[in-house]
Amino acid sequence: xxxxxxxxxxxxxxxxxxxxxxxxxxxxxxxxxxxxxxxxxxxxxxxxxxxxxxxxxxxxxxxxxxxxxxxxxxxxxxxxxxxxxxxxxxxxxxxxxxxxxxxxxxxxxxxxxxxxxxxxxxxxxxxxxxxxxxxxxxxxxxxxxxxxxxxxxxxxxxxxxxxxxxxxxxxxxxxxxx
Numbered sequence: 621x622x623x624x625x626x627x628x629x630x631x632x633x634x635x636x637x638x639x640x641x642x643x644x645x646x647x648x649x650x651x652x653x654x655x656x657x658x659x660x661x662x663x664x665x666x667x668x669x670x671x672x673x674x675x676x677x678x679x680x681x682x683x684x685x686x687x688x689x690x691x692x693x694x695x696x697x698x699x700x701x702x703x704x705x706x707x708x709x710x711x712x713x714x715x716x717x718x719x720x721x722x723x724x725x726x727x728x729x730x731x732x733x734x735x736x737x738x739x740x741x742x743x744x745x746x747x748x749x750x751x752x753x754x755x756x757x758x759x760x761x762x763x764x765x766x767x768x769x770x771x772x773x774x775x776x777x778x779x780x781x782x783x784x785x786x787x788x789x790x791x792x793x794x795x796x797x798x
Contacts, residue, residue: 622648623669624668624669624670625651625672626671628671629672630654631676632654642725659671660692663689663693669696670699671689671696671699672701683710686716687713697716700718702718702720
């Protein structure tokens with residue numbers, strides 16, 4: 621699936637840099653706007669998978685703009701870019717991703733390609749299928765936890781695949797498998 625990115629930033633050169641980087645490295649369509657009004661207009665006329673919100677925008681707050689964008693497009697994935705290295709608090713916008721400014725293009729690509737967590741607005745049927753798949757994964761996980769020999773084999777595999785020197789499972793405050 622091709623990503624489409626709406627970049628909201630007051631700095632045209634910053635937006636142009638993002639566009640150039642993404643068009644060179646993967647198939648992402650990038651639209652750049654300078655304020656919230658233009659962002660809402662673009663969202664009405666085009667479909668986007670992601671919106672990148674620069675905290676330097678002057679017209680309104682990032683929180684208000686993010687809420688307005690989500691109201692129009694509930695599945696829109698938000699990426700907040702801030703020059704402050706501490707993560708801002710936008711709990712009402714969950715889920716969203718954060719990139720500190722300046723950032724490396726591979727970090728942006730990772731965020732754009734990160735489809736591990738589905739958006740909150742998935743339909744009920746999709747949520748049920750996702751929950752069912754998670755339950756199946758839990759069952760598979762619990763199978764090896766039921767047998768101490770299988771757990772020990774699993775821990776051995778984890779030790780070999782990682783740089784760990786040892787692994788263990790503690791159950792009821794006692795070492796269960798090593």
